[in-house]
Amino acid sequence: MELENYDEFPQTIPLIIEDDIFLYPFMIAPLFLSNEQNIKAVEYAIEHNKLVVVAVSKHGKEGKREHNSFFDVGVVGNIMRKVSLPDGKIKVLFQGLVKGKISDFSDDNSLFAHVDILRNEESNEQSIKSVIEVLIENVKKLSRLNIKFPADLVKTIEENDDATRIADLISSVLKVKKEEAYKLFSQANVEQRLLDIIEVIKKEIESFKIQKEITQKVNSKIEKTHKDYFLKEQIKAIQKELGSDTKKDEEIKSYKKRLKAKKDFMPKEAYKETKKQVEKLSRMNPDSPDANLLQTYVEQVLDIPFGEYANEKISVKNVEDQLNKDHYSLEKAKERISEYFAVKQLLEQRNIEDLKSKGTVLCFVGPPGVGKTSLANSISKALQRPLIRVALGGMEDVNELRGHRRTYVGAMPGRLIKGLIDAKKMNPVMVLDEIDKLGANHRGDPTAVMLEILDPEQNHEFRDLYLNFPVDLSQVIFVSTANDARRIPAPLRDRMEFIEISSYTPNEKYHIAKDYLIPQELEKHGLKKTEVSLNKATIELIIAKYTREAGVRNLRRVFSKIFRKCVKQILNDETLTKVIINTKNIKSFLDNPIFEIDPADKKDFVGIANGLAWTSVGGDVLKIEAIKLKGKGSLTVTGNLGEVMKESSRISYSVVKVLIDKGVLLIENEIIPKSSKELEEKTIVDPSEIYKRFDIHLHIPEGATPKDGPSAGITMALTIASILSEKAIKADVAMTGELTLSGKVLPIGGLKEKLIAAYKAKMKKALVPRKNYERDLDDIPQEVKDAMEIKPVDVIEDVLKEALVL
Structure with missing residues (x-):
């Protein structure tokens, strides 16, 4: 079909815009069209026997009809056939006839374009x-x-x-x-x-x-490798052609340069081993699995900061200032830390190298939340050295500390070497947290590795299994923390000096809250000091009724809860400038009180004594109770007790029996039940009949709480003596002490926490073993000593004399 059969050019004809195909005049090609305007253009051309011009979209979008959205030269041709397809699409058979130049196009009537034939220029x-x-x-x-x-x-x-x-x-x-x-x-x-x-x-x-x-080039290697290897080799060949296949050589060169820089600071064995592995890596095919493992090893070794030390000299004054700035109270702990660094400072000043790295390892021992880890943070700040924390709680795999051998999949250095890499210094402060909670299983005993780490005679050549050469840890300042020193194995305890950090008194907690916790939490919640009012009475009420702990961690959470509510009130009420929190409205912030140590009873009771107990969250007052039932002299003990406490109860009962037999504990004849025959004959019954004719039930509340230890011995003996003699026990007297079978009172632990609990319960007198009185009384806060009388006891008779209402 020729152009002569149609109108002369230039003329206005329907426009079809295709997405990415340039058609030529000699082509007969199918077009698949879905755009509504294109379909209308085809239908118009068929109906009116018109030619169409097919232009190509610049941006690959079929049918987009705007100025500059398509190329202005296309193919003029006719529609030979049209077939309708599903979804509204059509297929047309297009025959190209001549190239056409689109000279005019209107957005208003975008179905048509004004087209003239594109004519060639004259040429030789x-x-x-x-x-x-x-x-x-x-x-x-x-x-x-x-x-x-x-x-x-x-x-x-x-x-x-x-x-x-x-x-x-x-x-x-x-x-x-x-x-x-x-x-x-x-x-x-x-x-x-x-x-x-x-x-x-x-x-x-x-x-x-x-x-x-x-x-x-690739085909020469294809016979030796898998077919999939073809693509990798092709990429490699392309990189070589582009001159970019020098990455491996550059890396090896970089490793050698870094190794040379560290040579003077590395142990000879370490340098020799690392150099050997770098040479091995340079000869290895980079696609080999072993190459990745070896490269990881070399990078880990070169990341160890050999020869890099924090240059800040040790200053006792800086340490003391930082400790006082960050912590209230803890005088003994602060003093011991100062002494520790005073020795190091003197050795440093006199340049005594042999002893500079040999010193005791400090271990802070105490309940949770009393500031053990934060003391280490303060040491790190004062010395301007990086702080590394190694959490040991629940660690059972010895390789976590010593590293994994490189023969294992996923091998890596131990936690200590990783700590040095992270610190980027060879003399950081390293906190070994929860050292009392290390475990042991078939993978080894981590406590045995700690012996080498903490021993100044050994840790200058600590051998990590992954590195396979010794590393000097002697410049690291190790500080460990524990909740219970008794759980640490004896050989490991021998390498540490323990600093006891006991419970805070209510007064100490008040000052910590006022000077540290409240300002920190206000800043954390975006509040100003002028926007929240908390008076002393409110803070003391929060400490007494809403927290029960040795430290201040839960106290911080309570203030956080209060300030969250303050923030919400300020946002909801734009006119509110200050939130006032006092003892009257505290319940709207914290609901009802959660904890409360029962105060001393005002009335004296028979068979109820106040015992003092140590718990992981501080001291507590236990009311030990006893009743007597007609029976044959048996003893029943309840209250979820451990074996030691059960034995202590039996010892207490036996001691009381001896006191009755000796006449030290007087039993009135009227309280011993008599048989009918004894009543008729008016017989005076032997006092020992009192424990032969009664069964004793001893109970230590609360029943759901596990309890163990010997320090309740004198309290249980007093309770049994009271119930058998029917003499009341003074309600404002509390006591603690271990009792022997001969009636002697032995010393106990945790005296400070126990006396603080007695102080909170408003006891007027506390009975303690004489050795504790002589040894530990200086550790007791002055406010506790001023508030109640602390009396030493040597034997059970002293306890009866002080506590029974005679």
């Missing part, structure tokens, strides 16, 4: 023939390199003498970008168009030559 025929010869030669070269190049195309262009048709044929098979394709498509100067095509073909030839060379 002889020059064009010469260019065509060069073009055919290059096409032949390309067809030999590219197996996908149409084989019959060379023959077609050799037989054709139309330069424009030759250019169209070659352009249609070249794989070029859309903009370059448009440049070739729209060029009106035939000679220039042919030259442009030659340039494109030459680029294609060079590209295929490189690909062929790469393929040849």
Whole structure:
């Protein structure tokens, strides 16, 4: 079908916008159209027997009809056939006739475009023939390199003498970008168009030559490896061609340079081992699995900060100032820490190298929340050294500390070496947290490794299994923490000096809350000091009724809870400038009181005594109770007691029996039940009959709480003596002490916590073993000593004399 059968050009005809296909005048091609405007253009052309112009979208969006959204040169042709498809799409068979230049296009009537035929410029025929010869030669070269190049195309262009048709044929098979394709498509100067095509073909030839060379290089190795290896080798060959396959050499060079810089600071064995592994890595294929493991090892070793130390000199004054700034009270702990660093400072000043690294390892022992770890933080700040925390709680695998051998999958250095790497210094402050909670199983005993770590005679040559050479840990300042020193094995205890950090008194907690906790929590919650009012009485009420702990961790949580509610009130009420918290409205912030130590009873009772107990959260007052039942002299003990406490109860009962038999504990005849015969004869019954004719039930509340230890011995003996003699026990007296079978009172532990609990319960008198009185009374806060009388006792008779209402 020829153009003569249609109207003359220029003319306005329907416009079809395709996404990415340049059609040429000699083509008959199917088009799949879904855009509504394109479909309307096709229907209009068929209905009115019109030609259409097919233009190409610049941005790959079919049918987008805006100025500059499509190329202005397209193909004018006719619709030979139309077929409707599902989903509203159509398929048309389009026959290209001639190239057309879109000269006018209106957004208002975007279905049509004003088109004129694109006519070629006049050219020198002889020059064009010469260019065509060069073009055919290059096409032949390309067809030999590219197996996908149409084989019959060379023959077609050799037989054709139309330069424009030759250019169209070659352009249609070249794989070029859309903009370059448009440049070739729209060029009106035939000679220039042919030259442009030659340039494109030459680029294609060079590209295929490189690909062929790469393929040849890869094929030489393909027989030795898996087929999937082909892609990796191809990439490698490409990188080599680009000159970027020097990464491995650069890395090896970098490792050698870093190793040389550390040579003077590394142990000879370490340098020798590392150098050996770097040389081995340089000879290894980078794709080998062992190469990755070896590279990780080399990097870990070179990350160890050999020769790098925090240069800040030790200053006792700085340590003391920082400790006083960060902590209230804890005078003994602060003093011992100062002494520790005073020795180090003197050794440093006098340059006594042999002893500088040899000193005791401090271990802070105490209940949770009393400031053990934060003391280590203060030491780190004062010395301006990095702080590394190694959590030992629940650790059972010895390799966590000593490192894993490199023969294992996922091997890595131990926690101590990782700590040095993280600190980037060889002399950090390292906190060994919860050292009393180390475990042991089939993987070994970590406490045995700690012996080497904490022993100044050994830790200058600590051997990590992963590194396989010794590392000097002698410059590390080790500080350990524990809740219960008794759980630490004896050999490990021998390498540490324990600093006891016991419970805070209510007064100490008040000052800590006022000076530390409240300002810190206000800042954390974005509040100003002027926006919240908390008076002394309110803080003391919170300490007494809303927390029960040795430290202040839960107290911090309580203030956090209060300030969250304050923040919400301020946000909800813009006129509110200050939130006032007092004893009257505290329940609106914290609900009802949670904890409360029962105060001393005002009335004296028979068979109820106040015992003092130590718990992991501080001291407590236990009311030990007893009743007597008619029976045959048996003893029943309840209250979820451990074996030691059960034995202590039996000892107490036996001691009381001896006191009755000796007449020390007087039993009135009227309280001993008599048989009918004894009543008739008015017989005076032997006092020992009191424990033969009664069963004793001893109970230590609360039943759900496990309790153990010997320190309730004198309290249980007093309770049994009271119930058998029916003499009341003074309600304002509390006591603690271990009792022997001969009636002696032995010393106990945790006296400070126990007396603080008695003080909180408003006891007037506390009975303690004499050895504790002589040894530990200086540790008791002055406010506790001023508030109640602390009396020493030697034997059970002293306890009866002080506590029974005679």
